[in-house]
Amino acid sequence: MTELKTSYDVVIIGAGVGGGALANALAAPGREILMIERGPRLPREKDNWSVDAVFHKKKYATKEEWRDKDGALFNPSTYYYVGGNSKFFGAATVRFRKEDFEDLQHEAGIAPAWPVSYDTFEPYYARAERLMGTHGEAGLDPIEPPRSGPMPYPAIGHEPEIAWFETKLRQKGLRPFPLPIAIDYHDGGACARCRTCDGFACKIGAKGDAEMRLVNPALAKGGVTLITEAFVHRLVTDPSGGRVTAVEFDYQGERRTVSAKVFVSAAGAINSSALLLRSRNDKHPNGLGNNTSDQLGRNYMAHNNTAMMAISPFKKNRVVFQKSMAINDFYLANSERPYPLGNVQGLGKLQAGMLTASVKWAPESMMALFAERSVDWWLMSEDLPDPNNRVSLDPDGKIRLSYTANNLKAHGELVKVWSKIMRSLGYPLIITQKMDIKVSMHQCGTARFGTDPATSVLDTNCKVWDVENLYVVDASFLPSSTGFNPSLTIVAQALRTSEQILKELGETIALPMPPVRAVETVPA
Numbered sequence: 071m072t073e074l075k076t077s078y079d080v081v082i083i084g085a086g087v088g089g090g091a092l093a094n095a096l097a098a099p100g101r102e103i104l105m106i107e108r109g110p111r112l113p114r115e116k117d118n119w120s121v122d123a124v125f126h127k128k129k130y131a132t133k134e135e136w137r138d139k140d141g142a143l144f145n146p147s148t149y150y151y152v153g154g155n156s157k158f159f160g161a162a163t164v165r166f167r168k169e170d171f172e173d174l175q176h177e178a179g180i181a182p183a184w185p186v187s188y189d190t191f192e193p194y195y196a197r198a199e200r201l202m203g204t205h206g207e208a209g210l211d212p213i214e215p216p217r218s219g220p221m222p223y224p225a226i227g228h229e230p231e232i233a234w235f236e237t238k239l240r241q242k243g244l245r246p247f248p249l250p251i252a253i254d255y256h257d258g259g260a261c262a263r264c265r266t267c268d269g270f271a272c273k274i275g276a277k278g279d280a281e282m283r284l285v286n287p288a289l290a291k292g293g294v295t296l297i298t299e300a301f302v303h304r305l306v307t308d309p310s311g312g313r314v315t316a317v318e319f320d321y322q323g324e325r326r327t328v329s330a331k332v333f334v335s336a337a338g339a340i341n342s343s344a345l346l347l348r349s350r351n352d353k354h355p356n357g358l359g360n361n362t363s364d365q366l367g368r369n370y371m372a373h374n375n376t377a378m379m380a381i382s383p384f385k386k387n388r389v390v391f392q393k394s395m396a397i398n399d400f401y402l403a404n405s406e407r408p409y410p411l412g413n414v415q416g417l418g419k420l421q422a423g424m425l426t427a428s429v430k431w432a433p434e435s436m437m438a439l440f441a442e443r444s445v446d447w448w449l450m451s452e453d454l455p456d457p458n459n460r461v462s463l464d465p466d467g468k469i470r471l472s473y474t475a476n477n478l479k480a481h482g483e484l485v486k487v488w489s490k491i492m493r494s495l496g497y498p499l500i501i502t503q504k505m506d507i508k509v510s511m512h513q514c515g516t517a518r519f520g521t522d523p524a525t526s527v528l529d530t531n532c533k534v535w536d537v538e539n540l541y542v543v544d545a546s547f548l549p550s551s552t553g554f555n556p557s558l559t560i561v562a563q564a565l566r567t568s569e570q571i572l573k574e575l576g577e578t579i580a581l582p583m584p585p586v587r588a589v590e591t592v593p594a
């Protein structure tokens with residue numbers, strides 16, 4: 071049992087991408103940082119790579135139930151472990167575009183400008199790529215934002231099936247490029263380039279998830295204590311409501327309380343809102359950070375996501391690692407298209423059992439035929455912030471996630487355009503599945519950052535406007551969802567926030583650029 075002190079410099083709630091990146095930036099001998107994580111360490115075991123365990127039995131996903139806007143219960147596909155949702159992520163570590171930081175006109179409305187520019191984020195993106203171990207090749211993505219340097223590691227390369235698509239797509243005038251990805255695949259790296267990466271946990275610790283790349287190295291640096299299976303209930307403020315004084319959590323069968331100079335919620339975009347809402351008191355009757363703006367929990371976004379199988383009756387797809395290519399030719403408006411559609415990227419290779427898990431009536435033999443002949447894609451379009459799309463708490467304490475998808479026309483067009491291209495390349499049968507509310511993998515936006523306390527929950531350093539020493543450092547801060555995977559941006563912002571927290575602790579040490587290096591060995 072970890073002995074706890076009564077007081078710390080910083081308490082970080084949640085050991086996912088945001089919490090891990092912050093701990094990593096703050097970790098140093100002599101500092102006293104406590105990370106409180108509700109989940110355990112995910113065991114390294116055979117089932118990590120079992121389709122049956124992961125997709126049918128849902129062995130690793132939470133058993134928790136949330137309610138949708140109509141009050142119907144559902145079981146979200148979310149993961150509570152050291153490393154958070156990134157334990158199961160596809161490791162795409164992509165920068166948002168310069169245009170994403172500005173007002174961006176979409177078919178269904180405007181994705182609002184961020185309070186800081188891409189140029190402000192760039193140095194943090196550069197550090198984030200190194201921390202996560204991103205592989206890629208700069209200069210090939212047609213809408214790539216300016217970069218201060220190359221990718222930390224070279225692109226992982228395409229297998230022959232994907233190289234074939236690259237050639238064919240180029241012949242059609244498109245500009246496919248290597249998807250930036252955080253797997254340990256280079257000389258001396260541990261990655262076996264297997265089929266069970268995207269959607270699975272890595273049994274050999276070779277994926278750049280938050281446990282491997284952020285939390286374990288933070289623990290190795292010193293100054294950080296991690297406790298697991300410790301659920302945080304609430305944050306307590308002083309009588310004025312101006313400062314958080316303590317965090318209350320359940321640990322090893324007891325309700326515990328510790329105090330700190332700085333508190334950080336990094337519990338994920340849905341759970342951070344739930345925590346701040348649960349922490350309401352007479353000075354903050356609608357939850358911490360909600361007095362001025364009434365925006366806490368609102369503007370929930372999660373992308374319009376569709377998985378597509380393009381099937382050729384005549385051609386088997388023998389690819390093992392399919393997530394190596396992306397296409398951004400439809401990401402921005404152009405002379406042919408008046409509004410953005412989104413991003414297309416390779417999906418981890420679908421297997422028959424993964425299909426029968428979502429299409430229950432389908433015989434495995436039929437799905438096996440489809441899976442061995444399909445090339446699989448992930449199509450992702452921006453959804454727009456809407457205050458009615460929100461996280462709230464029901465009287466019984468359960469999370470309610472009210473969400474109505476928007477900007478669907480653009481997403482439908484992306485699916486149509488990509489289907490047409492696939493058919494023209496000899497893949498006549500197209501099967502698509504649009505992700506629903508249960509797939510909250512790209513959750514964001516519920517405590518957006520901004521310059522105006524009347525319309526945002528956090529300031530531009532991710533400090534809660536209404537409370538002096540409380541920060542939110544996870545996907546909550548995003549004012550728009552953009553059309554890209556969020557992890558790298560969460561890391562970049564956590565690094566920005568760490569500088570503010572260091573100032574608050576009376577330190578002004580410039581954080582060094584992390585070296586390019588392989589994954590740390592994991593403590594058992």
Ligand SMILES: Cc1cc2nc3c(=O)[nH]c(=O)nc-3n(C[C@H](O)[C@H](O)[C@H](O)COP(=O)(O)OP(=O)(O)OC[C@H]3O[C@@H](n4cnc5c(N)ncnc54)[C@H](O)[C@@H]3O)c2cc1C
Pocket residue numbers: 083084085086087088089106107108109147148149150151152153154155156157158159160161162163164268269270300301302303336337338339341342345511512513543544545546555556557558560
């Ligand atoms: C299958 C899948 C594939 C994905 N693929 C990609 C991809 O390729 N690229 C990409 O960028 N993103 C991807 N994502 C999304 C990415 O994983 C998330 O955006 C990212 O992990 C979010 O980080 P976070 O820090 O905001 O929250 P989380 O990862 O959710 O971390 C929050 C942590 O807080 C803990 N916690 C929550 N509540 C409490 C509490 N009350 N007390 C204590 N601890 C608490 C949780 O257990 C968790 O560990 C994917 C996600 C999934 C599920």
